[in-house]
Amino acid sequence: MDCRPGCAACCIAPSISSPIPGMPVVNGISKPAGVPCIQLDEQLRCKLFGRPERPAVCGSLMPTPEMCGNSRAQALRFLGWLEQDTKPEPMGPPAPPPA
Numbered sequence: 001m002d003c004r005p006g007c008a009a010c011c012i013a014p015s016i017s018s019p020i021p022g023m024p025v026v027n028g029i030s031k032p033a034g035v036p037c038i039q040l041d042e043q044l045r046c047k048l049f050g051r052p053e054r055p056a057v058c059g060s061l062m063p064t065p066e067m068c069g070n071s072r073a074q075a076l077r078f079l080g081w082l083e084q085d086t087k088p089e090p091m092g093p094p095a096p097p098p099a
């Protein structure tokens with residue numbers, strides 16, 4: 001299937017850890033979940049498309065009926081759920097040393 005023009009849900013909903021020009025990496029995350037990528041233009045297209053600075057993860061993401069749904073709102077909702085489901089668990093206290 002083709003990517004829906006004016007959607008950009010996958011450039012907004014998920015967090016991205018790969019470096020993105022203009023977005024500082026904080027705690028291993030360059031683009032936090034729910035924050036529009038700074039590289040989106042006014043038409044919600046990627047300004048880095050076809051350029052080497054574009055994270056490989058962006059180029060590898062393919063539109064699918066499950067992810068993209070029938071509307072931008074559906075895609076944002078699905079990707080938001082996915083983000084929640086794949087978030088690393090907070091680290092617990094360290095294990096006690098062996099006796």
Ligand code: SF4
Binds near residue numbers: 063068
């Ligand atoms: S969620 Fe799907 S339709 Fe929307 S921008 Fe991403 S690939 Fe394109």
Ligand code: SF4
Binds near residue numbers: 011037046
């Ligand atoms: S670099 Fe481009 S494809 Fe990747 S999240 Fe940003 S706008 Fe989207």
